[in-house]
Amino acid sequence: MADDSSSPERPPAPKRSASALIATGILLSRLSGLIRESILGSFIGLGAAADALGTAIRLPNVMQMLLGEGALSASFIPVYAAELDEDEEEAGRIAGAVASILALISAVLVVLGVIFARPLAKLIAWGFDDEKLDMAASLMRITFPGAGILVLSAWCLGVLNSHRRFFLSYVAPVLWNVAQIAVVVAAVVFFSVDELVHSGGVELTPTNELTVLSGTIRAAAWGLLAGSILQFLVQVPTVAKLASNLRFRLDTNRPGVREVRRRFGGALLGRGVVQISALIDVFLASLLVDAAVGALVKTQVLYVLPISIFAVSVAASELPELSRIKDPGQIRDRAQAGFRRISFFVGFAAIAYILLGDTIVGTIYERGNFNSDDTLLVWLALAAYSLALPASAVSRLTQNTLWSQGDTAGPARIAVVRLITASVVSVAVMWAFDAIKPSDVRDLLPTLSDAPDFSDPAAVDALRFGAVGITLGSAVSGWVEAILLWRLARKAVPGVSPLRPLKSLAPALGTAAVVAVVMRFVVDGWWTPLAMVVAVGLSGLSYVGVARATGVAEVNHLLVGPLKRLRR
Template sequence: MAEAGRRHAVLVGAGILCSRIFGLVRQRVFSHYFGLSDIADVFSSALRVPNFLQNLFGEGVLSASFIPVYARLLAQERQEDAGKLAGAIAAILAVGISIIVAIGVVATPWLLWIIAPGYTGDKRELTILIVRILFPGTGILVWSAWCLGILNSHHKFFLSYAAPVVWNLSMIATLLVFRNLPQERLIVYLAWGTVLGCLLQFLVQLPSVLKLVPHMPLRLDWRNAHVQQVGGSFMSVAVGRGVVQISAFVDQAISTLLGSGAMAAITTAASVNMLPVSLFGMAISASELPTLSRMVGEGLDGDTKDKLSARLNDGLERIAFFIIPSAMAFLALGNVIVAALYQSGQFTSHDSRYVWAILAGSGIGLLASTSGRLYASTYYAMRDTRTPLRFALVRLAVTAALGLASALLLPGWLGVDPKWGAAGLTASAGVAGWIEFHLLRSKMNRLLKPTGVSMGIMVRLWVAACVAAVLACAVEYVTPAYGPIPTAIYVLGVYGVIYFAVTWMLRIKECEELLGKLLRRAGVR
């Protein structure tokens, strides 16, 4: 079963990797034409507003509430009941999201006073226009998340996570086709290209869903016991996700007060930060949720607890093996990474250093946020949606308090430009993430038995990452500069090779297994 889980995680990771690569290309093209300008701020902020809808009702919430119930019906070979559940949820989403999108379009000017208080005049008016265009598209993305829930439950992982490729391609094509337009007009065309991408992302998944669930009546069946079970979990998880989104909006509101380019810089850093989170945290958590749900079944006896604990620990070790070197790279080599990805056109070397500082701040909580996702998935599999909600509220309070102090007060105390408060903003969010992770783990340890990565493994992983970072920085210092991309290839190449070499010498299981598979596929072993 563990081997199957690893294969599923690889499929999820492969799909996410395809999506993220095109996402990085999209962000590079965007940065080339807009840099860290006011127009870049407008689109970065506007895209986050309707994304609240997709994050609140989309992938994370549907996965946590719908998949456990749907997967159990499949495990019990009750395909007809599973089809009725899928159809009912689709009908409910159609009605609910349509109403919310309509309200959102009308209420956009009032929403902007809350989430972008620093925008005034033409910048504010352009943001309102872009938000209104984007709202219907992100409503469609909720349907895409419904497709993902069904595909994942049937262990069809790759398509649902690779589908955002067409979303990115639509935006890239829009930027390239209309690149000669003035920035104010180009950003409007980009918004419409984004909406088209949302529709395409849904449509590429729909045929596979209809093939897997051919009998799926679209009825608002509120009396269905399974629908009620999903609804009960849905509300708890939605509130929990809402808390996380409110936390993100607090950060966004603060960033609009830090000057021109701060919001765009945070969004650019997030595109890099989300790569390891998606590839390793989301991939493992998403692939494990259906299996964990089937393991729990209808009860949680001693044997099931042991299996859950073992599977959770295995997933945490896999996450740590990849996330620790990612966090160290953000801290020590973030300038190399950002310059290689985005330094072009309007995006200057000064912008690269600024985004590096923000990226380094986000690296502080990288391991906590990714590991916390797997703990949350385990709670959802156990049909406990309230525990993650309570701890998300704690995280919100800490993020708001630390974020305000770090972003608005700390730069003045240090005598630096207020815009550097953006780095304090991401660092404070990381601290809050560690607090949430500790609470999630402590409660889980009381429910099962001690979980987590052993101290010995953690020390060896951090030692390997530190050694690799020191040597990679030395290589960067002594080697002549040949441009951002060649520099990144040899510096990050050295970093990766040394990390794998040191973890292999330290007998890290994940490294030995990964290298063993690569050698066998190459015909060496």
């Protein structure tokens, strides 16, 4: 056993502010991501260029998620965190061996991805024409190395979280976003890339997008690579300081490494199914009218915002702590408190996205080449997604609770059920939605903004809503997964109930929904950002007021208490 006197960086006692630190880091990261998508959307809108870029990001992202954030957190953090309390020197050897293995596997996959970019693009975007496929493959050769570097960044996150240093690893993606913004803006503003379309000399049409925007989306891909490097490098000094006993060797036979490998298999299957589902979404979207893939990307940026801030932050901070606790009663109480915190915030987020999503999407995205038809498509896709927002959010902590108890196989099997459900529902409904035009929806929702004024007749009603069918399939599967995880968690941790907090929130959620519907008509015709602030703000105030009146404890714990401390 290592001598404590020589280990000044032993993790401090757990702090209740851990999830707040993670939430703050994620908030900054996601806000910078929204700014990135807003700027990029203003330059390229939704169409063939956005589809090609979205596809080029999706497949490398699958590699990153498989080897990095999800599976690595499930397998590495519990083993490394527990070993830190026993033998820091051995923990360093385990961490170094895991990093070495990840680096080798990532390097091989990056090389294969670059070499076989064209057939891989064809595999996941079967419906693209040759021009769009060629562009996606060209961009993929740039984005694959970035994803490989982000796998190592995820390893840094695992080390930092185990040492209870939560903020840095979750705020580091800000650099990833800032780099993309900087490269794209520099290319367009200072180097006049695609000058004709950005100056208004050429109007974007379904037939010219890839040609006139090729430089802009290439700049975005290079910015992604630069951002990946920065995100990794900013964490390295702190990791080196905390884990001073690192030994980088391909040591696969060490007991701790074998345990990581054992857990990694089940977690990889679970995360693999999730990522296969994401690829299936792209595959299905590629069969639809242009803009479906790009719409999914824009929608997911907004959808994951509350999940990341309010669910991932809690789940990530609790995983190392739940892994250390041995008493089932303490595990139940700690997990249940997390479920209450998550449900309180994401419940209202779902109401806002479903009923007021057009004001949110319009405020963030609608400018430049991103028009009101694009806003309409992204809102409806987001609304369909958000039907399962509370379920998907609490599933993050349910899954981590099971992981902390060494069960990675159970969540993996449930993920397979989710994949099948999402695919079946999506295929069943997406073609019907793809026949719906923007004008059809505007006839049903007269409070929406006016249709864009296209000078090119080919652009009028060119958009279709097939992406909404895909996100609806994801929503149905999200509830299926949440219910199955809940049943599994009750067996592992008796008394735990991930979905119970939603019942106590029902009066507040119902009130917020009614206020949101009324506010849609009140703010009709207002400047969109002002409409969003007023409508979402008043709906949120009604939610908090009713929640407090009905005895929801989280109002005092999470809102009233901190506000009182700020006044002092």
